[in-house]
Amino acid sequence: MQNGKLDGVAELTAADVVAHLKRVREELSTQWVEEMMAKGVLVGMTPDETAYESAVIYDICVGCMETGRYDGAERYAAQMAQRGVLAGMTPAQILAGMLTLRDVFGRSIFDEYGDDQERLSQALRLYEPVANQILAIVALAFVQERESIVRQQQEAIRELSTPALQIRPGLLMLPIIGLFDSARARQLTEQLLQAIRASRARAVVIDITGVPAVDSQVANHLLQTVDACGLMGARVVLTGMSPEIAQTIVTIGVDLSRIRTVADLQTGIEEADRWLGYVVTRADPVL
Amino acid sequence: MPTQTPILKQGDYLIVSLQDAVSDTDLAALWRTLVERVGQQRIRGVVIDVSALDVIDSFACRTLTQVAQALGLRGAEAIIVGIQPDVAFSMVQLGLSVRDVRTMLDPEEAVEYLDRVTRHGPHAGRA
Numbered sequence: 574m575q576n577g578k579l580d581g582v583a584e585l586t587a588a589d590v591v592a593h594l595k596r597v598r599e600e601l602s603t604q605w606v607e608e609m610m611a612k613g614v615l616v617g618m619t620p621d622e623t624a625y626e627s628a629v630i631y632d633i634c635v636g637c638m639e640t641g642r643y644d645g646a647e648r649y650a651a652q653m654a655q656r657g658v659l660a661g662m663t664p665a666q667i668l669a670g671m672l673t674l675r676d677v678f679g680r681s682i683f684d685e686y687g688d689d690q691e692r693l694s695q696a697l698r699l700y701e702p703v704a705n706q707i708l709a710i711v712a713l714a715f716v717q718e719r720e721s722i723v724r725q726q727q728e729a730i731r732e733l734s735t736p737a738l739q740i741r742p743g744l745l746m747l748p749i750i751g752l753f754d755s756a757r758a759r760q761l762t763e764q765l766l767q768a769i770r771a772s773r774a775r776a777v778v779i780d781i782t783g784v785p786a787v788d789s790q791v792a793n794h795l796l797q798t799v800d801a802c803g804l805m806g807a808r809v810v811l812t813g814m815s816p817e818i819a820q821t822i823v824t825i826g827v828d829l830s831r832i833r834t835v836a837d838l839q840t841g842i843e844e845a846d847r848w849l850g851y852v853v854t855r856a857d858p859v860l
Numbered sequence: 861m862p863t864q865t866p867i868l869k870q871g872d873y874l875i876v877s878l879q880d881a882v883s884d885t886d887l888a889a890l891w892r893t894l895v896e897r898v899g900q901q902r903i904r905g906v907v908i909d910v911s912a913l914d915v916i917d918s919f920a921c922r923t924l925t926q927v928a929q930a931l932g933l934r935g936a937e938a939i940i941v942g943i944q945p946d947v948a949f950s951m952v953q954l955g956l957s958v959r960d961v962r963t964m965l966d967p968e969e970a971v972e973y974l975d976r977v978t979r980h981g982p983h984a985g986r987a
Binding site: 762763766769773775797800801804806807 | 946966969
């Protein structure tokens, strides 16, 4: 008995399974579309669009099995993710559709090779890695698309960010909005230090009302920024400390005691005024 | 001829501008001179201008802190001025500081501060 040959029957190859799947293409893709409709997965596509897309996807999957290469699938999955959605379908629906196709393929393999345990086993061993890889590619394409969107939004926030603003001679204010990561912290700090030098500021109000969350990394960035300002002769008051952030800071155990912190912006500005010797008085209103 | 770091006298204060390329021996000599003069001339404040320094490392920090302490023991407040923005940033990233030494933006700020402080001191109004 030769290696891999059982009772004189040749071992099943990928080409054999591919040939089978190509033979039953019409039948299986129709069945796939019907099952998707029954599950309510197909939304907002005309029958023609559905027929076209499903044929394309079917062929791509069989192509992966035939060539052992997945770049076609990756390209198509990336396109699907970027189109936002396939004409109104959510990622959940698209995944459900792909899982349905996986089931349809699987059942066809069982039907075709089910009589012979050995051949069925070989067919599954050829088919399953391909099916799993395709599903993974589709899912990851959506994850990557989401991450790409988040990166773009963060970049937009960075560009919208206000630089340090002079409120009075010697007094700067820096509002921080959005997530505050290492790259942004560095950029903000460098800009602030240059502004201190340019405006000869001796007090800086850093407002974090717009910062959604503070972890130990962010807290350390703030500490470094405050220390750097100190080296240039400017004292910092941190304003906009929400109850939640205050609680977080206490819980994670970061020591912010060498920074003067207050809850609201007005109090912070009043404190800075005191440091600089400004006294605000009220005269007769004009309005 | 070794480069001498100029020491300016302004009223009761000394202002010294550190140059970038000064040898350790010249620097040590400078500190000694400062500590001596502070006692001889009844100096109330010493302004150390580091704006010419591109780098302030841990050794420099330690030295500046020690000099400030020595001057303090002799009755003068040391103020470090002119730390450049990128130097300040590098220092905090490395966790360096000149703790307990006052730092300000430039010599003008430092002199203004010293005037304020000495005006309210026990010998205020001294000529």
